[in-house]
Amino acid sequence: MSSSLTEPPERIGPYRIVAPLGSGGMGHVHLALGTADQPVAVKVVRPEFSYEPEFRERFAREVHRARQVTGGDLPRILDADTIGATPWLATEFVPGPSLQELVRRIGALPEPAVRHLGRSIAQTLSYLHTTGVVHRDLKPGNVLISPTGPKVIDLGISRAMDETPGSDSGEFAGTPGYMAPETAREQDSGPPVDMFALGAVLVFALTGRGPFGDGHPSAVIYRISHQDPDLDGVPPSLRGFLAACLDKDPARRPTAAQALQALGGPVAPAASASAWLPQIAVAVLDGVEHDHRAALRPFLEAPQPPHKSGKARTLALIGAAATALVLIAGAGVWAVTGSLADGEESTEAAEENGAESSDEGDTETGVSGREQCDPSVHLAPEYVEAATPEPTLPSDPASVRFSNDGTVLAVVLKSDVVHLWDWENGVALAAIRLAGTIPFREIEFSPDGCFLAHGAKDGAYVYSLETGEHTVHLEGRDVRSVAFSPDGTTLAMADQTFLDSNGGIYTVDLATGEDVTRFETGSPHGHSVVYSPSGSQLAAQDGKGDVRVWDAATGEELRIAQNLPFPSWRALDFFTDDVLVALHDKGPLVIDVDLEEGGTYYEPDDEPPGDTIKVAINREHDLMYALYMGEEDEDGGAFIGYRVLNIRTAEDVTPEVDDGLGFALLDVHPDGDVIANIPPDNSEVQIRDAVSLEPIEIFE
Structure with a gap:
C-alpha cells in the first residue's frame, strides 16, 4: 500500500x-x-x-x-x-469531501449549487490573481466542499505572475482534463489558465464528467488542444459562459472578476450546507x-x-x-x-439521509493526470465495492498477472471477472467484470499501473482502473493478445479475425487512439505479440506459426523463424532485447535476434510429458519455466508437467518439491523472487518461491 x-x-x-x-x-x-x-x-x-x-x-x-x-x-x-x-x-x-469525491458519490449537482460553487471559486481566483499568484492546477480534486462553501486548495505548483515559466520546481504543471492548451504547449501560464480550469471544473460539477473526457493523459491533452469541449448536459443559461472560459485563445477568456459577476457576484460564506x-x-x-x-x-x-x-x-x-x-x-x-x-x-x-458511504479518497494529482498509479489504491469506487471480503475464488481461476510494481496480483476467473488482490497482506482490493467475449482470459497491466487491457472477440479493451471507463481498439475485430509498450504509449494487438484478410499485428497510439500501424506478416492472422524489455523491438507470431521480430519504431523486419507451433496460451517472451524465447515441439526455442537464422532448443534432463505449451521468463534469476502438456486422457484431461531451465546455460535446474506441485498457468513477480501459479485442477492460486518453488501462500 x-x-x-x-x-x-x-x-x-x-x-x-x-x-x-x-x-x-x-x-x-x-x-x-x-x-x-x-x-x-x-x-x-x-x-x-x-x-x-x-x-x-x-x-x-x-x-x-x-x-x-x-x-x-x-x-x-x-x-x-x-x-x-x-x-x-x-x-x-x-x-469535507472534494468535489471529485462528492460527484462520484451522488452524481452531478443542480445548477443553483454549481452557480454558488462557481461564484466562490471565481472569488478566490480573483483574490489570488490580485495578489499576483496563478493557481495552475485547479481541478475537482482541489476543491473541498465544506458546509460554508467550497475551499480551493493545492497551490503546490502555483507561481507568482512575475516569474517566468519553469523558474520554479516544475516546468510542466497541471492536470490533463483541466489544463489549458497553452499549458500543454508549455507556453506562458498566466491567469487565463485558471479560468480555463474553472470552466472545466464547473462542467464536471454540472454533468459528472470533464468537458474533454477521460483516458490516457496524452489523449486528453490532444482533445483539449484540437477539439471543442463537450457541453452536453450543461444548462443553456451557463453554456455561453462556460464555452468562453474554455476558449482555446486565452485572450478571449473572461477574467476571474468578470466570471464572478457573470455568475451572480460576490458570495458570503453559507450559514449551513443546506443553504447551498x-x-x-x-x-x-x-x-x-x-x-x-x-x-x-x-x-x-x-x-x-x-x-x-x-x-x-x-x-x-x-x-x-x-x-x-x-x-x-x-x-x-x-x-x-x-x-x-x-x-x-x-x-x-x-x-x-439516503447517501451511500464510500471508501474511496481523493487523490493528489487527479484521475487521469498521473505519471504513475498505485493499482492497490487508485481504483474506481464500483471496482472497490465489488471486491470480495477477502481474497477468495468464487469460480475457477483462468490466469494470473502481477502488476508492474508487484503490489497487486490480478486473478482472472472463468466467469470473466478480474479480482485484484494485495497478495502480500491478504487484502481483496477490487473486482472488475470484463466486457466482450474473452476466450483466453489473458490480461496485461500498463507500465504506469493505471490501466488493464485484454483481447476479445470484438476488439482490444483498455480499462482505466481509477475511473472505471474502458476504450475499445480494433472494434469488431477478433483480438487474440495485447501488449503495452514499456513506455506505456502504445498498445500492440494480434488480430486473428478469419473472416477476411485484414488481420495480423497492429499497434495503436494510446494518446489519440487513431494512429494505427500494421506490421507485415506472412499470414493475415495474428496470434501472440510481445515487446522487448526496452520497447525497441516487437515480436509476434502469425497464423502460419511464423515468428517475426521488427524494429518497433520503423517496422523493419529484423528476424523471422518459420513454421513454429502455437498453443492456446501466449507463445513468446523476450529475455533481453536480443534474445527471444518461442515454442517448438522439442522444447523452448531460444532465438538470437541478431543472427539471421537458427536457434537453440532447450531440452530438460528428463523427457517431458508432451509438447511445450507455455514459457515464462524470470529475468532476475536467469530462469525459464517451461510447461508441457501430454495427450488427452479418456476424460478429456491431460497431464501438465513443468521444468525449470537456466536460460543462459540451458541447464535443467528444476528443484525437487514434495507437495505434488503442478503448473497450468503462472506469472513471475517483477522482482523475480516469487511466482504465482494455478495448478492443473484450477482449485487455487499459489504463491511460491521462484527458485525453490516452495509454497509461500495459497488462496482458495
Whole structure:
C-alpha cells in the first residue's frame, strides 16, 4: 500500500499526533490536535529531503508564499518549521469531501449549487490573481466542499505572475482534463489558465464528467488542444459562459472578476450546507463529519495520546477511512478530505439521509493526470465495492498477472471477472467484470499501473482502473493478445479475425487512439505479440506459426523463424532485447535476434510429458519455466508437467518439491523472487518461491 506503516511520533512541534494518514512524495502526513484540541493536518518532510539545501529553500519559499495568500476561501496555514532538523507544516483542517469525491458519490449537482460553487471559486481566483499568484492546477480534486462553501486548495505548483515559466520546481504543471492548451504547449501560464480550469471544473460539477473526457493523459491533452469541449448536459443559461472560459485563445477568456459577476457576484460564506447544497450532498457532509468525530473522540477524551497498535491501527485509518491529503503549497500545505473513522465506524448520518458511504479518497494529482498509479489504491469506487471480503475464488481461476510494481496480483476467473488482490497482506482490493467475449482470459497491466487491457472477440479493451471507463481498439475485430509498450504509449494487438484478410499485428497510439500501424506478416492472422524489455523491438507470431521480430519504431523486419507451433496460451517472451524465447515441439526455442537464422532448443534432463505449451521468463534469476502438456486422457484431461531451465546455460535446474506441485498457468513477480501459479485442477492460486518453488501462500 502507499501509506507508511511506521510508528508516528507522539508530537510534532506543539501538535499531538492522532494517527498517520498517509505518505506523499515529500513527506508523511498526520492528523493532529493543537494546544486547544483543534484538529489540524501536519506534514513532516521525509529525512532524505531534510538534508538538501535546495529543497529546504524551496520549502521555505512556498510556505512564505502560501502565508501571503491565505485570504478568500483558502485553508489557513497555522504553523511551520522550515529551519529545524525535520521541517514540518500545519494547516487548517477542512472536514469535507472534494468535489471529485462528492460527484462520484451522488452524481452531478443542480445548477443553483454549481452557480454558488462557481461564484466562490471565481472569488478566490480573483483574490489570488490580485495578489499576483496563478493557481495552475485547479481541478475537482482541489476543491473541498465544506458546509460554508467550497475551499480551493493545492497551490503546490502555483507561481507568482512575475516569474517566468519553469523558474520554479516544475516546468510542466497541471492536470490533463483541466489544463489549458497553452499549458500543454508549455507556453506562458498566466491567469487565463485558471479560468480555463474553472470552466472545466464547473462542467464536471454540472454533468459528472470533464468537458474533454477521460483516458490516457496524452489523449486528453490532444482533445483539449484540437477539439471543442463537450457541453452536453450543461444548462443553456451557463453554456455561453462556460464555452468562453474554455476558449482555446486565452485572450478571449473572461477574467476571474468578470466570471464572478457573470455568475451572480460576490458570495458570503453559507450559514449551513443546506443553504447551498442539495439534501443528498448535505447527507454526505454529515457522514464525513460524523466519521471525523469518531476518529478524534478517543484522543479528545484522553489526557495523553492513546497507545497506538502500530500496523493494525494505521491500516484501519488508511484503508477503511479513505483519507486524502492534498498539497497546497509546493513543499507542503495541505488539507484533509474524506472519512477518518475506523473501519468499524459507520457513516450513519449519511445513510439515514439516503447517501451511500464510500471508501474511496481523493487523490493528489487527479484521475487521469498521473505519471504513475498505485493499482492497490487508485481504483474506481464500483471496482472497490465489488471486491470480495477477502481474497477468495468464487469460480475457477483462468490466469494470473502481477502488476508492474508487484503490489497487486490480478486473478482472472472463468466467469470473466478480474479480482485484484494485495497478495502480500491478504487484502481483496477490487473486482472488475470484463466486457466482450474473452476466450483466453489473458490480461496485461500498463507500465504506469493505471490501466488493464485484454483481447476479445470484438476488439482490444483498455480499462482505466481509477475511473472505471474502458476504450475499445480494433472494434469488431477478433483480438487474440495485447501488449503495452514499456513506455506505456502504445498498445500492440494480434488480430486473428478469419473472416477476411485484414488481420495480423497492429499497434495503436494510446494518446489519440487513431494512429494505427500494421506490421507485415506472412499470414493475415495474428496470434501472440510481445515487446522487448526496452520497447525497441516487437515480436509476434502469425497464423502460419511464423515468428517475426521488427524494429518497433520503423517496422523493419529484423528476424523471422518459420513454421513454429502455437498453443492456446501466449507463445513468446523476450529475455533481453536480443534474445527471444518461442515454442517448438522439442522444447523452448531460444532465438538470437541478431543472427539471421537458427536457434537453440532447450531440452530438460528428463523427457517431458508432451509438447511445450507455455514459457515464462524470470529475468532476475536467469530462469525459464517451461510447461508441457501430454495427450488427452479418456476424460478429456491431460497431464501438465513443468521444468525449470537456466536460460543462459540451458541447464535443467528444476528443484525437487514434495507437495505434488503442478503448473497450468503462472506469472513471475517483477522482482523475480516469487511466482504465482494455478495448478492443473484450477482449485487455487499459489504463491511460491521462484527458485525453490516452495509454497509461500495459497488462496482458495
